[in-house]
Amino acid sequence: MAIEYRHEITVEDYNALRRSVGWDPIEPAQAKEGLRNSAYLICALDGDNIVGHARAISDGGYVVLISDVIVHPDYQKNGIAKTMIQELMAFFTSRLKSGQAILFNLMAAKGRESFYKQLGFTERPNETVGAGMSQRYTKA
Ligand SMILES: CC(C)(COP(=O)(O)OP(=O)(O)OC[C@H]1O[C@@H](n2cnc3c(N)ncnc32)[C@H](O)[C@@H]1OP(=O)(O)O)[C@@H](O)C(=O)NCCC(=O)NCCS
Known part of the structure; x- marks a missing residue:
């Protein structure tokens, strides 16, 4: 399988990929802004x-939030997500100066914790930190 990687995606492709894994699409104007304002974006073709x-x-500076890690079901278990996360992390770590640090955060989907642990992430909650939390608001 010859997978290539690039750094742009259309709103249509983004929402189609979301749908492929059962996630709701994002309202197109919001999706466009979110994709445009992302500090780093990678997609697999x-x-x-x-x-x-x-x-x-x-x-x-110090804080990075990883979001929307998605691989189409027909292409899962081929190392595509691992490659994308490694490329994403390298983009940020390669810019650090000596003595600087960076904190990568993400909200693991249910059951995906082991995948991220393999990539060096620490599961929460643990003896020192609480669970990650989130709140969604939809304007009526
Ligand atoms: C989670 C997700 C992004 C992983 O994508 P992926 O490309 O399948 O991930 P990888 O192939 O890099 O690794 C997944 C697993 O396949 C294994 N794998 C990688 N290459 C493999 C290969 N050639 N043969 C068999 N297994 C392989 C990895 O070891 C890993 O094992 P794990 O399930 O024990 O963690 C994908 O399942 C997905 O899109 N799920 C739905 C959306 C979602 O939950 N996203 C995560 C939000 S936090």
């Missing part, structure tokens, strides 16, 4: 087909 995506939001 098989020919012209987008089969994977991951992106990161950053404060430009």
Whole structure:
């Protein structure tokens, strides 16, 4: 399987990929802004087909939030997500100066903790930190 990687995605492809794993699409104008303002974005292609995506939001300093890690079900278990996360992390760590640090955060989907542990992430909660938390608001 000859997978290629690039750094742009259309809103249509992004939402199609979300749907492929059972996630709700994001309202198109919001999706466009979110993709445009991401600090780093990578997607995987098989020919012209987008089969994977991951992106990161950053404060430009210490904090990075990894979001929307998705691989189309037909392409899972081929190491595509691992490659995308490694590329994403390398993008940020390669810019660090000596003595600087960076904190990668993500909300693991249920059952995906072991995947991220293999990539060096620490599961929460543990004896020192609490669980990650989130809140979703939808305007009526
Ligand atoms: C989670 C997800 C992104 C992983 O994508 P993926 O490309 O299948 O991930 P990888 O192939 O890099 O690794 C997944 C597993 O396949 C294994 N794997 C990798 N290459 C493999 C290969 N050639 N043969 C068999 N297994 C392989 C990995 O070891 C890993 O094992 P694990 O399940 O024990 O963690 C994908 O399942 C997905 O999109 N799920 C739905 C959306 C979702 O939950 N996203 C995560 C949000 S936090």
